[in-house]
Amino acid sequence: MNPLCFVLMPFGRKPAGAGLTVDFDAVYADLIAPAIEAAGLEPLRADQELTGGIIHKPMFERLILSDYAIADLTAANANVFYELGLRHAVRPASTLLLYAEGTGQLPFDVALLRALPYKLGADGKPADPAAARQAIVARLREARELPTDSPVFQLVEGFPDIQRLKTDVFRDRVKYREEVKAKLAAARKQGAAAVKAVEASLGDVGDQEAGVLIDLFLSYRAVKAWQDMIALAARMPPPLARSVMVQEQLGLALNRDGRGDEAEAVLLAVLDKQGPSSETYGVLGRVYKDRWEAALAADERFLAEGLLDKAIDAYLKGFEADWRDAYPGVNAVTLMELKDPPDPRREGLIPVVAYAVERRIAAGKPDYWDYATLLELAVLSGRKPDASAALGKALAAVREKWEPETTARNLRLIREARERRGENATWVSEVEAVLKKRA
Numbered sequence: 001m002n003p004l005c006f007v008l009m010p011f012g013r014k015p016a017g018a019g020l021t022v023d024f025d026a027v028y029a030d031l032i033a034p035a036i037e038a039a040g041l042e043p044l045r046a047d048q049e050l051t052g053g054i055i056h057k058p059m060f061e062r063l064i065l066s067d068y069a070i071a072d073l074t075a076a077n078a079n080v081f082y083e084l085g086l087r088h089a090v091r092p093a094s095t096l097l098l099y100a101e102g103t104g105q106l107p108f109d110v111a112l113l114r115a116l117p118y119k120l121g122a123d124g125k126p127a128d129p130a131a132a133r134q135a136i137v138a139r140l141r142e143a144r145e146l147p148t149d150s151p152v153f154q155l156v157e158g159f160p161d162i163q164r165l166k167t168d169v170f171r172d173r174v175k176y177r178e179e180v181k182a183k184l185a186a187a188r189k190q191g192a193a194a195v196k197a198v199e200a201s202l203g204d205v206g207d208q209e210a211g212v213l214i215d216l217f218l219s220y221r222a223v224k225a226w227q228d229m230i231a232l233a234a235r236m237p238p239p240l241a242r243s244v245m246v247q248e249q250l251g252l253a254l255n256r257d258g259r260g261d262e263a264e265a266v267l268l269a270v271l272d273k274q275g276p277s278s279e280t281y282g283v284l285g286r287v288y289k290d291r292w293e294a295a296l297a298a299d300e301r302f303l304a305e306g307l308l309d310k311a312i313d314a315y316l317k318g319f320e321a322d323w324r325d326a327y328p329g330v331n332a333v334t335l336m337e338l339k340d341p342p343d344p345r346r347e348g349l350i351p352v353v354a355y356a357v358e359r360r361i362a363a364g365k366p367d368y369w370d371y372a373t374l375l376e377l378a379v380l381s382g383r384k385p386d387a388s389a390a391l392g393k394a395l396a397a398v399r400e401k402w403e404p405e406t407t408a409r410n411l412r413l414i415r416e417a418r419e420r421r422g423e424n425a426t427w428v429s430e431v432e433a434v435l436k437k438r439a
Contacts, residue, residue, distance in 0.1 A: 001269070004239055005041040005140070008080045008087070013124060014101040016075040026125040031097070031118060034129075035136035039144075041068055044238065061088055061210040061296040065239035067094065068143060070136070073115060074100040088097070094143050096136065143149060160322075180212050184219045188400075199228075205235050213240060221249060222400040229253035244270060248280055255287045263287050278325035281318030285311050285331055311335055312320035312343070319353070323363055326360065329353035330373045334410050337380055338417045350377060370399040372407045375431070379414055384427055391431055395438055405439035408432050 009024055009032070017024045028045060036043040044066060063069065063083055070089070071084045087095050097115035118132035122386060126132060180202070187194035199216055202208055212235055220229040233241055233250045240246060247270045254263035267284040271277070288311035295304035312335045318328030330353050336343035357373045360366065371394035380389035398404055411432045415425040 001242060002040055002042040003144075004044050004242065005036045005039075005068040005070060006063050006066035006087075006239070007036075007045045007070050007072075008063070008083050009045070009070075009072035010075055010077045010080065011045075014075045014077070016100060020100075020103050020120060021124045022074055022100055022103070022120060023124040024074075027072065027074075027100075027118075031126045031132050032072070032136070035133040036070070036140065037136045038133065039140035041140065042238075050435075059083075060086055062239045064090055065210070065243055068140060069095045069381060070098060070140075071095065072098045072100075072164045074098070074103050083253050096139050096143065110392040116176055168328050184215050188219050188222045192220070192223045192228065195223055195225065196228060197218045199232070205232065206237055210240050214245070217246065217249065221253065221402075224256070224402055226257040230257060244274055244277075246279075248277075248283055251280075251287070252283050255283070255290060260291055276317060276321035278318040278322040278328050279321065281314050281321060282325075282328040282331065285314035285318060285328060288314055289331070289335065308339060321340060323352070323356055324360065326353050326357035326373045327369055329356060330376050331410075333380060334376055334414060337414055340417075340420070342417075346380070349382060353377060366393075366397070368394055368399060368403050371397055371411070372403070376410055376414075379411060379428055379431065387427075387431060391434060395434070398438055401439050404435040408435035408439060411435070 007028065009028060010022075011024055011028075013021055013023050013025075016437050033045075033130070037154070044062070055309065060083070061281055064087065069087050070086070071080055073084075076319070099115050099117055100120045101117045106306035108409075116132075118129075118135075119127040121127040138332070180198070183198045183201075184195065187198050189386075192398065195216070198219075199205070200433035202212065205213060205216075213232070217229060217232055217236075220226075220232065230250065230253050233246055233253075236246065247266055249266040251263045251270070254266060262394045264284065264287050267280055267287065270280050271284075288307050292304050292307035292311055295301075295307055312332055313329040315332035315335065319325065319332055323329075329349065333346040333349050333353060335347070353373070354377050357370050357377075361370050361374075375387055375394055378384075378390055394407070395404070411428055415428040415432065418425040
């Protein structure tokens with residue numbers, strides 16, 4: 001998928017000053033859309049995106065979430081200037097301005113923003129589209145080399161804190177329809193059918209604001225409705241569907257639905273787009289971990305060894321991408337324990353992971369994964385009293401059923417590896433059983 005470029009412009013034939021009329025559809029078809037495609041982007045025109053370019057919240061969200069934008073200021077269209085103000089306030093470096101020469105002077109404030117001119121013929125169509133296209137392509141390529149703008153929806157694209165936390169804090173930090181938020185909160189307690197009923201009540205998802213769609217998406221995750229997550233991602237407006245948060249969670253859902261190859265492709269594309277991330281590498285590590293377990297079950301020993309190394313490498317890269325995030329770190333040391341013989345690197349890594357999670361807890365906002373990390377580290381170090389203390393705190397912090405299920409699985413893998421080596425792991429099975437009851 002190429003990055004999206006949102007186009008702000010009037011449509012049809014419109015008077016543009018100085019006695020000229022502009023054929024904006026021809027400007028788009030002959031000039032703007034080909035230039036966007038030549039720059040390696042995908043055009044998305046505002047007036048075709050929704051109902052005639054009407055200004056409302058879903059359209060604004062698509063505008064801000066799109067990677068790039070082009071605004072044609074010819075004719076001084078009120079909608080275009082209004083939308084440009086919103087876009088330019090949060091993503092100026094990736095926004096290109098155009099205007100037709102000879103149609104009047106640009107407003108003073110806009111004239112300072114390096115708007116790019118193009119020539120018009122007597123018929124109102126671009127007079128020299130090839131030359132103008134080259135200039136647009138060059139400016140768009142220049143924009144792709146500039147530092148990334150800060151989108152207003154940082155939670156789905158550029159979350160500044162530990163990456164895995166963005167899904168946890170989403171409902172608290174993003175304002176959207178309170179009645180839908182309440183319905184989804186109740187539906188998550190009832191199960192997948194209830195969440196699906198809430199979606200059905202919303203009508204066309206394309207008309208919903210981003211907050212509603214993300215909450216619905218994460219609600220399907222909470223009830224382990226993986227296929228519904230995948231289907232919803234496919235129906236989301238493209239700018240939201242391509243955001244980092246949605247793509248990461250789509251990778252998780254695909255993997256849980258048994259479509260590991262597709263999950264890997266999605267996650268690798270995210271890494272290629274945004275660079276190393278603790279959350280993306282953490283989900284990718286889980287993909288390789290599941291493949292490793294499947295290879296073990298099929299008695300493919302050599303394949304299993306290779307997949308285990310890939311899983312460890314992914315988790316390590318995730319931890320190294322953000323030392324504050326203990327989640328990929330604890331998964332790395334757990335998988336190191338499963339190697340035969342155990343990977344000696346885990347002995348030096350365990351104290352680092354422990355420090356990371358202890359600092360997170362000391363900050364005053366611990367969650368389930370923090371206590372689950374302490375639990376796994378205590379099991380790995382053979383500290384039964386510490387494991388018992390962490391287990392109680394983890395159980396009290398469970399939010400979604402798949403959380404203790406994931407931890408129980410990790411403990412099972414540790415127990416089985418130790419049993420194969422002839423070690424006594426009875427007490428680990430007891431902890432594992434308690435977690436399964438909570439799942």
